[in-house]
Amino acid sequence: MTKSLTLPRHRFLGPSKWILYQLARLVICLFERLPMALSVRLGRFSGALAWVFFSKRRLAVRKNLEVVRRWGEANERPVSLPADLDKAVWQVFRQTGANLLGGFAFNRLSPEGIDRHIEVEGVEHLISALKAEKGVIVLLAHMGPWEALAQLPVISREHGLSAPFAALYRPLNNDYLDDWYKCRREARGTRLFSRRDGFHKPVDFLRSGGVLGILADQRMRQGERVPFFGQSVATMPIPGLFHRRTGAPVLALSLSTIGLGRWRLRIRSVDFSKLEGNADRAAAATLCNTALEWSLCDSLTDGFWFQDRFI
16 A cells, blocks of 8 residues: 555644744734834844854855855855855844744735835736736745735735735644634635645646745755756746646736835746747746746845745
8 A cells, every 4th residue: 555645644743833823913913003113123133133043044044145145246246245245144144034023914914005015116017917817826936024925915005906816835844823823814814725735726727817926946856857046946836837737927026125124025027938849847847947036135134035045
């Protein structure tokens, strides 16, 4: 008998998981109720403390930023980093803390409140993509306040757009917290798909005209090895596969800090037309990585650089 690829749910249940779930809910609900500016300041302070105590993470961030800087110099591309990389590492820690804690406040904001904190640029690309009526694939990078991404349905409605939204996500290793997280996301209008849903459900969602967000810069053990900031890395093939199955237009999205508790959400179009009829997964993965490079270069210190990404 073959073994199931799905891990048993009881592995992620039990008293310790329940206690962690309650603590996480307490912390999240607390920061949701704080003023945005205060949450951001506390996040910066927390990031500074993390910079002091997590020396291995400091080294990982510096290593990643060194790769990005070399790539920028080799390609004559300006990169938004301080001349002193140690200062850049410090900024990454502080900005990550601000994005994490400040982002929780989005869950309680009205559409008008969200509009005060997020400036949207490039919405015309989303409008054009939706007109094709094939769904839309949105490439996301690990950057900015991730909680803001859950507000995309609200932001879209404010711009007169009406389309179902969904995202691929990795289930949390705590079923209490995972179920709570999914309910909150779906209450805000974002459907979540995981590997438990298989390949066909998100493809069917796209074919029905939905907008599907994919965190495409994840570190992979397996995948197409293609350039990313000049390094050959294993890259997620899913965006290219979904595009080939559905013909859905592809967009890339970035989130950049532009002030205290204010971010710019920028949407770019990704031209997959040259790949039509091309079954080469590597070519599609390369195109996606190029789009992610542009997104991250909008604000490199808003990126999440804490893993050894270039391996």
